[in-house]
Amino acid sequence: MPITSRAAVIREAPGKFEITEVQVDDPRQNEIRIKMVASGLCHSDDHVVTGDLPVAVYPVCGGHEGAGIVESVGPNTPGFAPGDKVVFSFLPACGKCRWCSSGHQNLCDLGATVLVGSRWEDPTSFRLKLEDGSPVAQFLGISTFSEYTTVSVDSAIKVADDTPLEKACLLGCAAGTGWGSAVNSGDVKPGDTVLILGVGGIGTMAVQGAAHAGAANVIVVDPVAFKREHAQELGATHAVATAEEAAELAQSFTNGQGADVSIVTTGVISGEHVAQAFAATRKAGTVVVTALGKATDVGVPISLLELTMYEKTVKGSLFGSSNPRADIPRLLELYRNGYLKLDEVITTEYSLDEINQGYEDMHAGKNIRGVIRF
């Protein structure tokens, strides 16, 4: 029997989250139905609200950074039992495609389907529906802003029974994305000078990744004083309000050369942010582009001469170039051992009904990561 669940959906973009009842399908083979425990308020869902990140089908139920408890398991679906705890991976990993089998699970071919929000193996079939039977798309195939959701096992990582899901939900996006932007995509090395533009949920995790990798200087830029102070509590060595000040600092620590690695984690990226990071980065250094903006934006105003002559690398980073099946358990272990801070990143908890307040607070610079507790 489908379960009736309260969920936050967007009916059009630009729009607003609206709490409504959805019918959550019984799990089919290779699917599990989850009772949600917690979901982080990542900026990427706000890109759906503003329309910067368009999806194929509306209404769409948001949320992609979540954790919960298995309520039921589809037929012939080994590996999960009711009561198991899971953390979602915001990108599914099939385990079989070229990317999954060569250490790039974040680029799994299933990623091509997640903005449709239906079952990947049966694309006209949706796991969530309105009362009248019309489809509700699942953002990134998971929709963690719902009391219950049915997902493919490709999107779920089973974790130990004693995992605090109200914190571990961040492993579903922010932790892997931010940490991995520094450790995997940026390949930060001991002694490096690292510059991070934007220290919200993702940037704060990048700070931790850079510090953990041994960076000597972790310079953060954010226009909001609260964000700058908070980043310093989690490993940033210097915090300034503008990219220009950060570039000067980076040069002062490197004999005028510039940052070894710069990471762009601003809320709404523009070409200008990448150009600022590029200008602050040394010869043969790396600019990691993690943030998202308007999907149709093109162009980065950088010197092509500098790109060639200084051999700089500009690279995109999706989920921190991580392999969620290996990296979510690994980051959870780092959290348990005290190396990875999650509790400190979650500054405010909200109820599902307070979701729009949570995003207003994000825009107003009042939270680092807001989390919905179900």
Ligand SMILES: NC(=O)c1ccc[n+]([C@@H]2O[C@H](COP(=O)([O-])OP(=O)(O)OC[C@H]3O[C@@H](n4cnc5c(N)ncnc54)[C@H](O)[C@@H]3O)[C@@H](O)[C@H]2O)c1
């Ligand atoms: N690539 C991926 O896999 C991936 C995954 C998750 C999120 N994202 C994207 O990463 C970005 C950050 O997400 P978040 O949840 O941390 O957002 P957030 O809103 O919590 O944090 C963004 C921060 O950037 C700061 N900021 C805004 N303009 C700035 C500027 N010009 N210079 C410096 N700082 C500035 C804000 O004050 C804020 O602290 C978003 O664009 C999000 O969509 C990408």
Ligand SMILES: [Zn+2]
């Ligand atoms: Zn996210």
Ligand SMILES: [Zn+2]
């Ligand atoms: Zn795959």
